[in-house]
Amino acid sequence: EAQVTQNPRYLITVTGKKLTVTCSQNMNHEYMSWYRQDPGLGLRQIYYSMNVEVTDKGDVPEGYKVSRKEKRNFPLILESPSPNQTSLYFCASRAQGPYGYTFGSGTRLTVV
Amino acid sequence: AQSVAQPEDQVNVAEGNPLTVKCTYSVSGNPYLFWYVQYPNRGLQFLLKYITGDNLVKGSYGFEAEFNKSQTSFHLKKPSALVSDSALYFCAVRDGYKLSFGAGTTVTVRA
Numbered sequence: 001e002a003q004v005t006q007n008p009r010y011l012i013t014v015t016g017k018k019l020t021v022t023c024s025q026n027m028n029h030e031y032m033s034w035y036r037q038d039p040g041l042g043l044r045q046i047y048y049s050m051n052v053e054v055t056d057k058g059d060v061p062e063g064y065k066v067s068r069k070e071k072r073n074f075p076l077i078l079e080s081p082s083p084n085q086t087s088l089y090f091c092a093s094r095a096q097g098p099y100g101y102t103f104g105s106g107t108r109l110t111v112v
Numbered sequence: 113a114q115s116v117a118q119p120e121d122q123v124n125v126a127e128g129n130p131l132t133v134k135c136t137y138s139v140s141g142n143p144y145l146f147w148y149v150q151y152p153n154r155g156l157q158f159l160l161k162y163i164t165g166d167n168l169v170k171g172s173y174g175f176e177a178e179f180n181k182s183q184t185s186f187h188l189k190k191p192s193a194l195v196s197d198s199a200l201y202f203c204a205v206r207d208g209y210k211l212s213f214g215a216g217t218t219v220t221v222r223a
Contacts, residue, residue: 031209033211035213040121040215041215042118042202042215042216043156043202043204043213044213045210045211048210050209056209058210090155090156092156092211098144098163098164099161100144100146100148100204100206100211101211103148103155103156103157104155105154105155106154106155
């Protein structure tokens with residue numbers, strides 16, 4: 001089944017403790033992206049990647065890092081999480097061309 | 113810069129009545145427009161898209177959307193709403209690498 005897989009689904013952590021949210025897609029898509037969803041704000045793009053080793057900042061990149069060492073994987077790294085990063089996070093991928101993104105099931109992160 | 117506006121936070125309709133969810137957009141070039149739906153505790157599911165061609169686009173679950181270039185709108189419609197259509201709906205516009213979302217509209221369909 002074609003899908004984007006994120007892990008974990010739920011995560012509670014403490015301020016300052018580094019964490020990584022993994023994302024993997026099995027569709028051989030070139031483009032991958034991370035979004036955060038907050039009430040009343042919709043989804044905002046954190047980072048995106050056009051291909052292996054090519055990434056760029058989205059609208060809200062502060063406090064986040066990403067890497068794209070392999071085409072299928074696009075992990076999101078929070079080096080020192082803070083409570084304002086408590087949110088619902090989505091990874092997404094799409095093929096090159098006039099296509100929309102396929103989204104993962106989401107990761108609900110709580111930073112206390 | 114591109115942007116999407118969904119002017120209604122909530123839309124309430126009775127089952128069997130027509131459903132419309134409004135969306136307007138701003139983008140510099142030709143827009144790629146999308147509608148997604150999110151059910152509680154679920155990810156976003158693709159409903160339909162407009163890339164080019166016919167202004168009326170048909171999508172999943174009986175939904176359709178009308179692209180209006182002069183009004184820069186892309187309203188989502190369903191002729192007869194179901195209780196199971198109750199969800200959060202997002203309009204999005206893609207310009208290059210970036211997909212920008214509206215704030216979302218919560219649809220409640222009452223039996």
